[in-house]
Amino acid sequence: MDADSSHTEQWHGRIAVVRAVGAIDMLTAPPLLTAIQAAYAKRPSALVVDLTDAEFLSSAGMQVLVAAHQEITVDARFAVVAEGPGTSRPLKIMGLTDFIDLFSTLDAALDTLAE
Amino acid sequence: MSSPDFDTDTADARFLRMVGADAQAVARLREEFTEWLWVRFDLDDVRSSDIVLVVNEALSNAAEYAYRNWKTSDSITLLATHNASTGALVITVADRGEWRPSEPANQKLSRGRGIPLMEALCDHVEIDRTAGGTHVHLGFDRCRLRLDDRSRISA
Numbered sequence: 025m026d027a028d029s030s031h032t033e034q035w036h037g038r039i040a041v042v043r044a045v046g047a048i049d050m051l052t053a054p055p056l057l058t059a060i061q062a063a064y065a066k067r068p069s070a071l072v073v074d075l076t077d078a079e080f081l082s083s084a085g086m087q088v089l090v091a092a093h094q095e096i097t098v099d100a101r102f103a104v105v106a107e108g109p110g111t112s113r114p115l116k117i118m119g120l121t122d123f124i125d126l127f128s129t130l131d132a133a134l135d136t137l138a139e
Numbered sequence: 140m141s142s143p144d145f146d147t148d149t150a151d152a153r154f155l156r157m158v159g160a161d162a163q164a165v166a167r168l169r170e171e172f173t174e175w176l177w178v179r180f181d182l183d184d185v186r187s188s189d190i191v192l193v194v195n196e197a198l199s200n201a202a203e204y205a206y207r208n209w210k211t212s213d214s215i216t217l218l219a220t221h222n223a224s225t226g227a228l229v230i231t232v233a234d235r236g237e238w239r240p241s242e243p244a245n246q247k248l249s250r251g252r253g254i255p256l257m258e259a260l261c262d263h264v265e266i267d268r269t270a271g272g273t274h275v276h277l278g279f280d281r282c283r284l285r286l287d288d289r290s291r292i293s294a
Contacts, residue, residue, distance in 0.1 A: 047195075051163065051166055080191060082199065083196055083199075083251075084199065086252055087252065109184050113185070113188070118256060
């Protein structure tokens with residue numbers, strides 16, 4: 025098994041979606057932050073981090089989401105898509121959902137952010 | 140006849156590995172442990188996910204903190220033992236370095252969420268910090284062995 029993670033950037037109108045696949049650990053979290061920042065540099069109205077196909081979200085990954093939220097919500101909206109025990113559960117348990125918008129599907133996120 | 144990697148009905152299930160304290164080795168070890176967990180145990184999705192999550196945190200902490208100030212990296216040991224009669228699975232992650240969580244550079248990646256995550260998801264957590272190294276013990280109760288795997292091994 026390969027503990028690899030890759031990212032894709034996709035746009036829906038002015039909403040940027042950065043999709044992460046695989047494990048988000050100490051190795052793969054920094055490149056994810058880089059990918060998020062690269063998408064944000066293109067000035068989206070909102071940025072979504074889609075963890076639908078991520079295996080799990082470590083504390084390193086959570087810190088990336090916190091940092092991204094801080095940076096992006098200055099002038100744009102930020103949301104995370106996650107469902108399942110490996111991703112949405114640590115987000116809820118560690119209280120990140122108190123301030124980060126979480127959706128269980130990308131469609132739900134896009135519907136809300138397009139308003 | 141049983142090979143060293145398999146256990147008879149009377150012994151507890153066991154996983155023991157030692158790797159270098161770097162992020163790549165940690166990722167490979169975590170994948171290997173995840174596979175062992177899936178093969179040997181009958182766990183629901185949440186339980187197995189929780190176990191992999193906290194094992195990853197303990198391994199990552201060892202890789203990130205333990206050998207920061209050493210010129211060459213040393214090793215991390217992962218030992219998991221299951222008691223078939225009590226159902227208790229105990230996982231120990233040990234390193235021989237010295238955690239320095241107060242140094243800002245070391246805090247960078249996780250910002251201190253690793254240990255709270257362990258405490259939230261495990262049934263028992265114990266962290267022993269000594270001059271000789273750090274041992275993290277993660278306990279999960281009520282873990283059942285996968286029955287079909289056991290009969291294959293004992294045949």
